[in-house]
Amino acid sequence: MTDEEIKNYIDQAIERSIKAYKKNGLLKGGAAAAYTDASEVLSSYFKAGKTDTEITYAIQTQRFDPYFRIISLYYEQGKTIEQIAEDLGVDTSTVMRNKKRLCLAIYENII
Numbered sequence: 142m143t144d145e146e147i148k149n150y151i152d153q154a155i156e157r158s159i160k161a162y163k164k165n166g167l168l169k170g171g172a173a174a175a176y177t178d179a180s181e182v183l184s185s186y187f188k189a190g191k192t193d194t195e196i197t198y199a200i201q202t203q204r205f206d207p208y209f210r211i212i213s214l215y216y217e218q219g220k221t222i223e224q225i226a227e228d229l230g231v232d233t234s235t236v237m238r239n240k241k242r243l244c245l246a247i248y249e250n251i252i
Contacts, residue, residue: 175245176244176245178248179244179245179251180244182196182248183212183244183247184216186200187217195251196247198250199247199248199251202247202250203243203247206243206246208229208235208236208239208240208242208243209243210229211229211236211239211240211243212240212243212244212247214228215240222236222237222240
């Protein structure tokens with residue numbers, strides 16, 4: 142086997158492994174992993190009493206977003222997606238989509 146054939150074989154094996162891990166929920170894509178991290182960071186931040194100035198700044202960068210309240214309602218007040226949707230007069234999918242978008246935007250400002 143040539144070096145090129147070995148390299149191709151290894152690349153294919155890696156690709157198959159990654160697909161299998163993703164299919165079985167063992168490996169998340171970049172955005173999903175970032176969203177999970179962002180959600181954990183925000184949850185910890187609000188539970189700890191909002192003491193981290195870097196996270197405070199990152200959150201405040203989004204304060205003019207029309208759905209900004211979702212972050213406070215969810216992480217600080219502990220409301221469910223359904224309760225937030227009712228409070229804001231929107232569909233639950235709107236809350237979920239904008240929560241994810243805001244979390245990722247805040248996370249981008251932290252890292």
